[in-house]
Structures are given as structure tokens and as C-alpha cells.
Amino acid sequence: MPSHITHALCALETRMRLNLPVIHSSWYILGSQGPDMFLHNRRRYPNTVSWGRRIHQEGYGRFVNHLGTFLHERGLGWDTPPGMFLQGYITHAVLDRKLHPYIHAASYRSGSRHLLLHPFLERLIDIELLESRPGISLKEPFSRNVDLGEHIPDLLTHMLEYGAERFGFTSPEPAGLRISNAYRDTRDLLMFTDQLGTQQLHMVFQRDDPEARKRVLSLFHPPEVPLGLDVLNRSGISWPHPWEEGVMSKEGVDGLYGRAVVQAAEILNGLLADPPGTYDISEAVGNENLNGSLSGQRPPTLRDSWLALEEAVEIRYRELERLSINDDLVQ
Numbered sequence: 001m002p003s004h005i006t007h008a009l010c011a012l013e014t015r016m017r018l019n020l021p022v023i024h025s026s027w028y029i030l031g032s033q034g035p036d037m038f039l040h041n042r043r044r045y046p047n048t049v050s051w052g053r054r055i056h057q058e059g060y061g062r063f064v065n066h067l068g069t070f071l072h073e074r075g076l077g078w079d080t081p082p083g084m085f086l087q088g089y090i091t092h093a094v095l096d097r098k099l100h101p102y103i104h105a106a107s108y109r110s111g112s113r114h115l116l117l118h119p120f121l122e123r124l125i126d127i128e129l130l131e132s133r134p135g136i137s138l139k140e141p142f143s144r145n146v147d148l149g150e151h152i153p154d155l156l157t158h159m160l161e162y163g164a165e166r167f168g169f170t171s172p173e174p175a176g177l178r179i180s181n182a183y184r185d186t187r188d189l190l191m192f193t194d195q196l197g198t199q200q201l202h203m204v205f206q207r208d209d210p211e212a213r214k215r216v217l218s219l220f221h222p223p224e225v226p227l228g229l230d231v232l233n234r235s236g237i238s239w240p241h242p243w244e245e246g247v248m249s250k251e252g253v254d255g256l257y258g259r260a261v262v263q264a265a266e267i268l269n270g271l272l273a274d275p276p277g278t279y280d281i282s283e284a285v286g287n288e289n290l291n292g293s294l295s296g297q298r299p300p301t302l303r304d305s306w307l308a309l310e311e312a313v314e315i316r317y318r319e320l321e322r323l324s325i326n327d328d329l330v331q
């Protein structure tokens with residue numbers, strides 16, 4: 001799926017398309033990260049990883065509908081902080097469904113290499129989209145855009161707790177604790193990956209296994225996209241839809257992303273006419289999985305990508321390795 005900056009850009013452009021200002025921007029942009037916040041919960045326990053996977057697979061519309069009902073019960077409108085969070089959350093699903101097939105096809109490598117090529121490609125797409133949109137301002141470093149403080153606001157915990165419970169997530173541990181852990185892990189991860197500084201390089205090169213180092217490095221944005229690497233597919237190379245047997249596409253990221261913004265704006269435009277929670281929004285948002293397909297999670301077509309991403313990873317790795325040795329970071 002697309003990475004955090006691309007989700008933020010899509011959410012911001014969606015509001016611009018509707019000629020609506022972005023208010024409570026941190027809530028809105030955190031909302032645009034959708035259930036990826038649950039997936040980032042890798043350090044603290046109990047965690048929400050299984051929730052994140054499940055909502056990506058099925059039932060997204062039902063989940064956001066419960067969040068809308070929560071707003072209604074509390075008498076909160078679309079323009080309140082949690083109302084903006086919910087709007088951002090809706091844009092997440094639209095963009096995931098549009099872009100994920102391309103990102104999967106363009107980063108796939110047999111073996112386990114795609115586990116690092118996938119996030120690396122997402123970050124290259126972030127850079128290209130950000131560079132081509134000088135009119136959109138994000139705070140720097142990125143983590144400031146989604147920062148609601150060290151601890152998640154109670155209102156947001158209650159809202160997600162409400163949604164999780166009605167969606168059917170049960171566990172012996174309190175849901176609120178899981179949600180708080182997810183928020184803190186997401187915040188830590190985004191702050192850690194804001195910049196590839198000395199501290200980060202040190203942590204990466206403390207690992208012995210070069211593949212493990214590369215996996216961590218793939219979470220950082222390189223300063224620029226390697227020359228000649230057409231990560232947006234502007235040349236229109238034909239690629240196989242990973243979840244739809246025999247379906248080919250020549251579409252690039254500009255087109256897919258642009259269509260996501262148009263669709264997200266249409267959906268929000270329809271929803272904002274009435275207060276949240278007064279009608280069922282699950283159908284408008286859709287319950288199908290976020291891979292852009294109604295079929296299962298496992299890709300039926302596994303074909304190696306045409307993009308020279310591995311070479312780009314190797315060149316970057318060797319540069320950073322040299323840097324870390326020169327700085328005497330590796331003991």
C-alpha cells in the first residue's frame with residue numbers, strides 16, 4: 001500500500017478539490033493513515049496488528065460506519081477533530097485500493113526481496129509526488145503532521161474503541177490499551193524514520209545481517225529518486241494486475257493517484273451533506289479489501305518487476321555503509 005506521505009497528500013488534495021479548508025490537520029492526516037496505524041504497532045503489547053490486517057482485508061466500510069455512529073452519539077459533526085479524523089480515514093481506503101495493485105506489481109521479486117523493495121518503492125513514490133506538488137504544504141519533519149501529543153487523546157481512543165468493539169474485535173486485554181500502544185508505536189516509528197541521522201544509521205549497522213540492515217533502511221526516504229528510475233511509470237510500461245488473472249494495465253501512479261483523489265472527493269462530498277452517523281456510510285466507502293480486488297489476499301500472478309529497484313537499494317546501501325564506517329559508527 002502507499003506510504004504515509006502519499007496518504008497525507010491524497011487527503012489534502014481531496015479537501016482542496018472540494019474547496020474546503022483543512023482544519024484540525026493533525027487529526028485529518030493521522031486519519032488518512034487509516035488502519036496502517038494498527039499495523040505499525042510492532043513494539044508495544046498488547047497490539048493491534050491483527051486488527052490492521054483484518055480491516056485491510058474486509059469490512060472497511062462497516063468499520064468507518066461505526067466511527068460515524070460514535071460521532072452521532074456524541075453530537076460531534078464532520079468539522080470537529082474526530083470528524084476530520086474520520087474523513088481522513090475514508091480517503092485511506094480509496095487510495096489503497098487504487099495504488100496497491102501497481103505498487104505490488106512494480107516491487108515484486110521472487111524470494112523475500114520484495115519485503116524490502118515494497119516499502120522502498122513506496123518511499124520513492126512519496127518523494128516524486130511531493131516534489132511535483134509544490135502547492136501542498138506539509139510540516140517538516142513529517143511526523144509533526146500526525147502528532148497529537150505523546151499520548152493519544154482520550155476522545156480518539158474512545159472512538160476507535162467503539163469502532164473496534166462493534167466491528168467484533170474482542171480480547172482479554174482492554175481495547176483502549178491496544179489503541180494507545182498503536183498510536184505510540186506509530187508516532188515513534190514516524191519520528192525515528194523522519195531523518196536518516198547518526199542515531200538511525202548506528203542502529204541500522206548494529207545489525208549483523210546485511211539483509212536485515214537493508215530492510216530497516218528501506219523505511220527511510222532517500223534524498224532523491226535514483227536517476228532514470230521511472231517509479232511512477234510515466235513511460236506507460238504494461239504491468240500485470242497481481243490479483244486479477246490476465247488483467248494488464250499501462251497506468252502509472254499519476255493516473256491512479258489522480259483518480260483516487262477524484263473518487264475520495266466524490267465520496268466525501270456525498271457524505272458531508274448530512275451529519276455523520278445519521279445514515280449508513282459503509283456502502284459508499286465499500287467493504288472490499290484494500291488490495292483493489294474482491295478476491296483473496298494472495299496474488300495469483302507472481303511476476304518479477306521491471307523496475308531496477310534492487311540495484312538502487314544496493315547502491316544506496318554501499319554508500320551508507322561507507323558513511324557509517326567513515327563516521328566510525330560500526331564497532
Ligand SMILES: [Zn+2]
Pocket residue numbers: 001033034035036056092096290
Ligand atoms: Zn493501508
